[in-house]
Amino acid sequence: MKLLRNKKVRPYLHIAPAFLMIAGLLGYGVINGILESLQMDLSWSNEAYRFLFVESTFWTSLWYTFYITLISTLIALMIGFGITHFLFPYLVKDRWKAIIWVPMLFPHFAAGYLIVLLFSDSGWISGLSYKAGFISGLEEFPNLVNDSMGIGIILTYVWKEIPFVVLMLLPVYVQMDSRLKDVVRTLGGKKRNEFLTAQWPFLWPTIIEIAIILFAFIFAAFEVPYLLGVTFPQMTPVLAFEWFFEGNWEQRPLAFAAMVVVTLIIISFTILIYSTTQKYRHRLMRGS
Amino acid sequence: MLRNLLKKSLMVSAVILTVGPVILVMLQSISFRWKWPDIIPQQFGLRAWQGVFRDPNLLQALTYSMIITGAVVMLTMIISMPAARALAFEQFKGKTVIETVLMLPLLIPLLFIVMGIHLTMIRLNLADTIIGVVIVHLLPAVPYAIRILRTGYERIGTRWYEQATVLGASRFKQFWTITVPMLMPSIRSAIVLTVVITLSQYALTAIIGGGIITTLPMIYYPYFNSADQSIMAAFTLLFAVLPILFWFGIELVCKSITTMIRQP
Numbered sequence: 001m002k003l004l005r006n007k008k009v010r011p012y013l014h015i016a017p018a019f020l021m022i023a024g025l026l027g028y029g030v031i032n033g034i035l036e037s038l039q040m041d042l043s044w045s046n047e048a049y050r051f052l053f054v055e056s057t058f059w060t061s062l063w064y065t066f067y068i069t070l071i072s073t074l075i076a077l078m079i080g081f082g083i084t085h086f087l088f089p090y091l092v093k094d095r096w097k098a099i100i101w102v103p104m105l106f107p108h109f110a111a112g113y114l115i116v117l118l119f120s121d122s123g124w125i126s127g128l129s130y131k132a133g134f135i136s137g138l139e140e141f142p143n144l145v146n147d148s149m150g151i152g153i154i155l156t157y158v159w160k161e162i163p164f165v166v167l168m169l170l171p172v173y174v175q176m177d178s179r180l181k182d183v184v185r186t187l188g189g190k191k192r193n194e195f196l197t198a199q200w201p202f203l204w205p206t207i208i209e210i211a212i213i214l215f216a217f218i219f220a221a222f223e224v225p226y227l228l229g230v231t232f233p234q235m236t237p238v239l240a241f242e243w244f245f246e247g248n249w250e251q252r253p254l255a256f257a258a259m260v261v262v263t264l265i266i267i268s269f270t271i272l273i274y275s276t277t278q279k280y281r282h283r284l285m286r287g288s
Numbered sequence: 289m290l291r292n293l294l295k296k297s298l299m300v301s302a303v304i305l306t307v308g309p310v311i312l313v314m315l316q317s318i319s320f321r322w323k324w325p326d327i328i329p330q331q332f333g334l335r336a337w338q339g340v341f342r343d344p345n346l347l348q349a350l351t352y353s354m355i356i357t358g359a360v361v362m363l364t365m366i367i368s369m370p371a372a373r374a375l376a377f378e379q380f381k382g383k384t385v386i387e388t389v390l391m392l393p394l395l396i397p398l399l400f401i402v403m404g405i406h407l408t409m410i411r412l413n414l415a416d417t418i419i420g421v422v423i424v425h426l427l428p429a430v431p432y433a434i435r436i437l438r439t440g441y442e443r444i445g446t447r448w449y450e451q452a453t454v455l456g457a458s459r460f461k462q463f464w465t466i467t468v469p470m471l472m473p474s475i476r477s478a479i480v481l482t483v484v485i486t487l488s489q490y491a492l493t494a495i496i497g498g499g500i501i502t503t504l505p506m507i508y509y510p511y512f513n514s515a516d517q518s519i520m521a522a523f524t525l526l527f528a529v530l531p532i533l534f535w536f537g538i539e540l541v542c543k544s545i546t547t548m549i550r551q552p
Contacts (some may be wrong), residue, residue, distance in 0.1 A: 011378040014370035015386055018430055021367065023389050025427055029401030032408065083302050086295055102306050104481070105528040107488035109508060113524050114309040117316065117517075124312055127325030138324065163306065171439065213394050220397030222491040223505075227512060237399050241491060244403055259400035266395055 080165025
């Protein structure tokens with residue numbers, strides 16, 4: 001009992017359940033996953049990786065995943081940031097915050113269904129364009145869902161992630177010292193200076209954090225592309241899931257190897273972003 | 289003037305973009321035959337909702353989902369609240385490392401982790417069980433819960449607790465009279481988010497549940513191609529209704545306990 005009251009030990013005890021659960025599952029899963037990717041017919045080999053890298057399907061899939069992730073992340077960030085920046089005084093009120101919360105209530109695949117409802121060739125927007133006279137029939141409406149460009153997938157992520165961006169940025173805007181803005185104004189700064197010197201330094205660390213979370217999430221996502229994707233090209237996690245689940249045990253190392261590659265890409269992306277912004281952070285502190 | 293007008297129009301389009309699709313699904317779910325290219329349905333009826341609650345598969349999935357979600361919410365809160373509190377108020381060795389590890393599930397693909405623990409879950413007899421599914425659902429839920437609750441604790445600050453200690457309030461009493469009421473907005477967001485996260489998991493449930501633990505997402509996918517649009521719309525709305533129900537439930541419990549404690 002004395003140990004429990006010890007001020008030095010207590011924080012560790014409070015964190016222990018969360019830490020052990022996450023570190024245990026995560027560490028065990030990752031190590032086991034890497035080991036399984038290196039096994040072929042019960043013996044060690046890098047066969048799975050060799051197969052992946054000569055296979056053009058895998059490369060196409062990686063590029064496709066990267067392209068969808070990058071576009072969705074950037075669009076969601078830009079629109080979310082625009083909404084927070086210009087509408088911030090409204091958004092702090094509970095009423096408007098509740099409206100922004102609405103898309104957060106739906107799982108990603110449910111958002112995928114909403115996109116189908118709106119954008120499929122027999123969807124609502126198609127009907128609207130017909131009534132407005134833009135198209136003269138169902139078949140003239142462009143293929144926006146289940147298309148090889150991944151437009152449906154991108155639309156789904158943008159719709160789902162904009163509220164996430166807004167809700168992550170709002171606290172930063174709330175805590176921002178508005179007096180700094182006044183200082184810039186008294187010193188004769190323009191609107192642009194106001195933003196760059198009084199707001200941006202507080203905003204960008206959060207923006208980078210959001211970008212990393214979104215990138216990692218969409219790059220590794222399975223639910224939406226599985227629902228809205230086409231048979232070719234497929235996003236890499238979908239490919240891995242199918243290799244894993246096809247019942248053919250010879251393909252399981254492939255599934256693991258593909259996920260190892262996905263994980264490595266996400267981690268390199270994160271390290272890259274962090275290290276490049278670290279320099280910027282130092283420069284900022286020195287005040288040049 | 290112009291700036292204000294721009295702001296107003298941005299506001300209107302933001303509201304249309306967020307709420308518009310949801311209203312459309314609501315209409316779809318209570319429509320009776322909505323033919324292309326009608327902008328609004330011509331006939332209404334509750335047929336789809338009746339269909340949803342009559343489907344035995346769906347009822348089974350709803351039960352599984354409610355049990356799993358309830359368990360995940362409780363465990364997530366029990367695990368996350370002390371951790372968030374320690375991270376918010378205390379300084380200790382290795383804090384940055386611990387913080388990084390706690391946020392790692394946002395970076396490392398969960399699909400990979402779950403594929404990696406699958407065989408072990410089978411050996412431990414946890415695969416194809418509710419317990420196994422609940423355990424893996426904690427992975428995506430806990431990092432977000434800790435994040436939200438930590439910000440909440442930081443907003444309360446330590447002073448209230450210091451004052452309560454000076455006045456001789458027990459730790460238990462401090463929890464119900466300071467933490468619960470003041471942290472309520474954060475608790476609420478964390479709970480709603482946890483419910484949404486558990487209801488969103490298809491891959492994790494499919495791998496660890498092995499198709500035996502059929503939660504709502506597991507039967508959503510087959511429905512997607514076969515069933516009619518109105519039932520699909522009602523089914524979709526169900527996913528948004530459940531988090532709201534959980535939120536009301538928790539609110540009720542916390543309110544009644546805090547009022548009980550306030551009574552002398």
